[in-house]
Amino acid sequence: MTEIRPASDELRAAVARRLKARNAAERRFQLYGRIAIAVALGFLLLLLGRIVQQGWSTFVDYRLTAQVYVDPARIDPADPGGANYDLMIAEQLLKRIGVADDEFGTRSDAMKALLSGDLGFQVLDRVKADPSVIGKTFTLSAPLKADAGLYFKGQITRATPEDERPLTSEQLDWLDRLNAGGLVKSEFNTTFLTRSDSTEPEQAGVLGAVVGSALMLLLTAALAIPIGVLAATYLEEFAPKNRWTDMVEVNINNLAAVPSIVYGLLGLAVFINWMNVPRSSPLVGGLVLALMSLPTVIIATRSALRAVPPSIREAALALGASRTQTVFHHVLPLALPGVMTGAILSLAHALGETAPLLMVGMVSFVPGVPDALTSASTVLPVQIFIWENASERAFQERTAAAIMVLLAFMIIMNLAAVLLRRRFERRW
Amino acid sequence: MLTFVALLVLMAFSGAVYWAARRRAGVIARGSSTPINSRPGHHGAYAAVWTAAPAALVLLLVGFFGDRVEESLVEARLPAVVRAMDAAERQIFLDDAISLARGQARSETLYAPEVQGALEASAAEVKVLEGRLHLFSLAAAAALALAGAVWGLSRIQAAFRAREGVERWLRGLLLACSVTAVFTTVGIVASLVWESWRFFQAVPLQAFLFGLEWDPQSAMYADQVVSEGAFGAIPLFAGTFLIMLIAMLVAAPVGLFAAIYLSEYASPRTRGLVKPLLEVLAGVPTVVYGFFAALTVGPLFRAGFNAIGAQLVGGPFNDLGLYLGEVQNQMALVAGAVMGVMLIPFVSSLSDDIINAVPQSLRDGSLAMGATRSETVKKVVLPAALPGVMAAMLLAVSRAVGETMIVTMAAGLQARTTLNPLETVTTVTVQIVTLLTGDQEFDSPRTLSAFGLGLTLFVVTLALNVVALRIVQKYREQYD
Numbered sequence: 039m040t041e042i043r044p045a046s047d048e049l050r051a052a053v054a055r056r057l058k059a060r061n062a063a064e065r066r067f068q069l070y071g072r073i074a075i076a077v078a079l080g081f082l083l084l085l086l087g088r089i090v091q092q093g094w095s096t097f098v099d100y101r102l103t104a105q106v107y108v109d110p111a112r113i114d115p116a117d118p119g120g121a122n123y124d125l126m127i128a129e130q131l132l133k134r135i136g137v138a139d140d141e142f143g144t145r146s147d148a149m150k151a152l153l154s155g156d157l158g159f160q161v162l163d164r165v166k167a168d169p170s171v172i173g174k175t176f177t178l179s180a181p182l183k184a185d186a187g188l189y190f191k192g193q194i195t196r197a198t199p200e201d202e203r204p205l206t207s208e209q210l211d212w213l214d215r216l217n218a219g220g221l222v223k224s225e226f227n228t229t230f231l232t233r234s235d236s237t238e239p240e241q242a243g244v245l246g247a248v249v250g251s252a253l254m255l256l257l258t259a260a261l262a263i264p265i266g267v268l269a270a271t272y273l274e275e276f277a278p279k280n281r282w283t284d285m286v287e288v289n290i291n292n293l294a295a296v297p298s299i300v301y302g303l304l305g306l307a308v309f310i311n312w313m314n315v316p317r318s319s320p321l322v323g324g325l326v327l328a329l330m331s332l333p334t335v336i337i338a339t340r341s342a343l344r345a346v347p348p349s350i351r352e353a354a355l356a357l358g359a360s361r362t363q364t365v366f367h368h369v370l371p372l373a374l375p376g377v378m379t380g381a382i383l384s385l386a387h388a389l390g391e392t393a394p395l396l397m398v399g400m401v402s403f404v405p406g407v408p409d410a411l412t413s414a415s416t417v418l419p420v421q422i423f424i425w426e427n428a429s430e431r432a433f434q435e436r437t438a439a440a441i442m443v444l445l446a447f448m449i450i451m452n453l454a455a456v457l458l459r460r461r462f463e464r465r466w
Numbered sequence: 467m468l469t470f471v472a473l474l475v476l477m478a479f480s481g482a483v484y485w486a487a488r489r490r491a492g493v494i495a496r497g498s499s500t501p502i503n504s505r506p507g508h509h510g511a512y513a514a515v516w517t518a519a520p521a522a523l524v525l526l527l528v529g530f531f532g533d534r535v536e537e538s539l540v541e542a543r544l545p546a547v548v549r550a551m552d553a554a555e556r557q558i559f560l561d562d563a564i565s566l567a568r569g570q571a572r573s574e575t576l577y578a579p580e581v582q583g584a585l586e587a588s589a590a591e592v593k594v595l596e597g598r599l600h601l602f603s604l605a606a607a608a609a610l611a612l613a614g615a616v617w618g619l620s621r622i623q624a625a626f627r628a629r630e631g632v633e634r635w636l637r638g639l640l641l642a643c644s645v646t647a648v649f650t651t652v653g654i655v656a657s658l659v660w661e662s663w664r665f666f667q668a669v670p671l672q673a674f675l676f677g678l679e680w681d682p683q684s685a686m687y688a689d690q691v692v693s694e695g696a697f698g699a700i701p702l703f704a705g706t707f708l709i710m711l712i713a714m715l716v717a718a719p720v721g722l723f724a725a726i727y728l729s730e731y732a733s734p735r736t737r738g739l740v741k742p743l744l745e746v747l748a749g750v751p752t753v754v755y756g757f758f759a760a761l762t763v764g765p766l767f768r769a770g771f772n773a774i775g776a777q778l779v780g781g782p783f784n785d786l787g788l789y790l791g792e793v794q795n796q797m798a799l800v801a802g803a804v805m806g807v808m809l810i811p812f813v814s815s816l817s818d819d820i821i822n823a824v825p826q827s828l829r830d831g832s833l834a835m836g837a838t839r840s841e842t843v844k845k846v847v848l849p850a851a852l853p854g855v856m857a858a859m860l861l862a863v864s865r866a867v868g869e870t871m872i873v874t875m876a877a878g879l880q881a882r883t884t885l886n887p888l889e890t891v892t893t894v895t896v897q898i899v900t901l902l903t904g905d906q907e908f909d910s911p912r913t914l915s916a917f918g919l920g921l922t923l924f925v926v927t928l929a930l931n932v933v934a935l936r937i938v939q940k941y942r943e944q945y946d
Contacts, residue, residue, distance in 0.1 A: 268643040276640060277644070
């Protein structure tokens with residue numbers, strides 16, 4: 039029997055030292071973990087905060103409400119489209135704030151640069167609809183030019199040297215006077231939500247992109263969900279276990295990890311060049327995204343089917359149902375919440391996808407709302423990409439605002455998936 | 467449009483057949499002395515499927531491929547004036563003839579009078595052909611639908627196994643759906659290989675893979691000779707590698723530590739809070755990360771480096787200071803760092819699964835021996851999870867290599883072979899986007915080179931995935 043000797047003081051001290059060091063290492067290790075999570079969440083906060091900070095001002099719109107006298111001297115009733123309404127309005131506004139135009143008309147041109155072209159079009163529309171308005175006065179309202187709006191939003195300031203900002207000090211004075219005269223009002227920006235892309239930032243909106251995204255996503259859902267669910271049902275419930283089905287399985291797993299841009303190349307080569315599907319259309323975008331979401335839908339459906347216990351199948355079979363009846367009357371309905379959750383999540387992913395759509399020509403300027411699957415269209419993420427590349431400063435806030443709209447849609451879809459899961463989730 | 471209407475009519479007709487067959491089966495069931503084999507609904511479905519499926523197949527085939535048949539028929543009969551044109555002009559002529567025949571807007575090409583005449587003649591021909599094609603397809607579909615209906619209705623008998631017939635069709639449909647996935651792969655491989663093959667005829671493979679200069683702009687016009695150096699992809703591979711490396715330097719430690727903390731230390735409440743938030747980070751579209759990188763992180767880094775540079779100028783590191791003072795917004799570091807953040811949730815959720823798969827008994831054993839938690843993680847859990855973690859990293863690398871939007875918006879376009887993270891570099895995906903956005907002539911090597919790059923990308927990511935999935939599979943078997 040070994041004799042148990044009391045530990046020497048040195049040994050005890052050494053153990054205590056080691057223990058201290060080990061505990062310190064333990065705390066350090068935990069700290070690293072905390073830092074890692076803080077980094078990730080901090081970045082998320084920074085990202086979302088910064089986008090809201092950049093984008094919220096888009097939803098405030100500075101509108102000019104002014105009385106416009108349709109001057110008969112400047113309009114040829116035979117050709118109402120030939121008149122320069124913008125200049126006419128600019129001159130009247132100059133007079134209104136008590137500024138005399140110089141002989142070259144530079145001041146009225148400078149004033150015109152503060153007004154949205156929308157104002158002139160409104161007058162033109164009225165004159166075209168009813169030529170008798172010539173010589174009358176009516177009140178019109180339109181957004182200010184984007185740069186003028188940025189001045190009121192405080193993003194263009196007098197502190198910046200004059201040659202480095204888009205507006206001269208004189209123009210800023212006029213804006214102040216217009217504002218003091220009660221002509222300028224700030225409102226909620228409905229233009230951004232009710233119009234489509236435009237070369238003028240103050241008239242650009244996301245409606246066309248939202249409709250394009252919706253059309254494309256509908257097509258994606260209509261193709262990817264049924265095909266994906268049926269494919270998964272076959273592989274999980276009917277397929278014999280052999281080399282062929284193994285190959286299909288490996289294939290699907292690998293397809294799920296193919297970079298999305300490769301799907302864009304596929305769409306370009308197969309759908310556009312070989313099948314002559316129209317470029318830039320929600321049709322080709324939807325086809326590409328359907329192929330891209332198919333593997334994820336299949337994988338989600340298979341795991342939902344696998345979660346249905348075998349006892350359900352055995353009970354149905356024992357009562358004389360055929361295998362098809364077992365699957366379609368019992369297993370699939372029970373797996374449906376899981377299937378739908380997976381499908382919604384993969385659609386949300388498809389909604390945010392950009393790269394493959396650039397390949398199939400969706401990155402084009404589309405000023406209208408698409409009305410058919412084959413008409414030229416753009417989608418929200420691509421609209422964001424287009425605006426990010428635009429040089430005007432006012433497009434920057436619109437890009438952030440479009441991101442806010444996109445994220446809102448994604449949050450709605452993800453919430454739907456979470457609620458579906460909470461409501462119908464069943465533990466066997 | 468015609469196809470669509472015809473399909474609707476067909477659907478209505480097969481619906482009617484369904485009701486008729488169902489009624490008839492019901493009558494037979496009531497009248498027969500032996501029990502009927504299948505339910506009336508199955509008889510209805512059997513007849514309806516035989517009515518609709520073959521006819522719909524004909525309609526869809528004509529709808530998809532009718533245009534191509536039409537085009538090749540017209541092309542075979544083009545007048546001599548048009549045959550003399552080169553391929554691209556002939557294609558435009560053909561498209562215009564078809565547009566003219568359908569009353570659609572045609573291209574703005576101005577034709578010589580005699581060609582204009584030929585155009586109108588071809589358009590008339592297209593009209594006749596199109597009429598015949600439509601007539602043929604409608605007649606064939608109608609005949610098939612009627613025959614199917616008669617066949618289906620005639621087979622209704624008490625002993626007929628209609629259910630098995632319907633289930634055979636259904637199983638065929640299921641099989642067809644699952645084969646779609648295989649067809650997608652075949653489509654990807656075929657389109658990439660075919661277009662790349664055309665590219666490699668113009669530019670030799672070794673010049674592409676090992677060339678040191680990437681400058682596709684120089685070979686933009688048809689009359690320019692494609693110089694071999696213009697399509698060397700090494701700078702792109704280097705740029706992709708550099709950005710991937712930076713991204714992994716961010717994502718690997720942060721993601722792994724986050725996963726370790728969440729699975730080994732965090733309380734269930736923290737876990738329940740942090741995991742969904744990380745999922746939000748994973749759900750943010752990449753174009754949003756790109757916007758953030760280009761307009762927030764880029765200027766921030768630039769300002770930071772410029773400020774450091776201003777401090778160093780005049781000191782012992784004068785040259786470095788001057789260099790840092792001239793750093794631009796677009797640099798590999800910005801794209802790489804933001805991409806790294808994008809990959810954090812990906813790495814952490816994969817690692818989390820793998821760490822959770824390590825049996826609790828291993829941890830318990832280690833803790834019982836007096837090891838601290840961190841020692842358990844470092845000496846027991848991580849070594850056991852190592853292959854899985856490696857697989858997760860490989861998958862993350864494959865994601866980083868294939869990621870497009872962040873690099874397109876934040877990395878830049880200059881092809882450079884460098885390992886300096888402060889330089890502007892370009893990647894494979896950026897070049898694919900740049901080469902293929904906007905209108906390009908499809909046959910130029912410039913456009914085709916995008917497919918060469920796409921094929922390279924596909925092969926590399928596929929290899930990474932196959933290896934990673936193999937490792938995961940092997941590892942899973944260990945503890946089952």
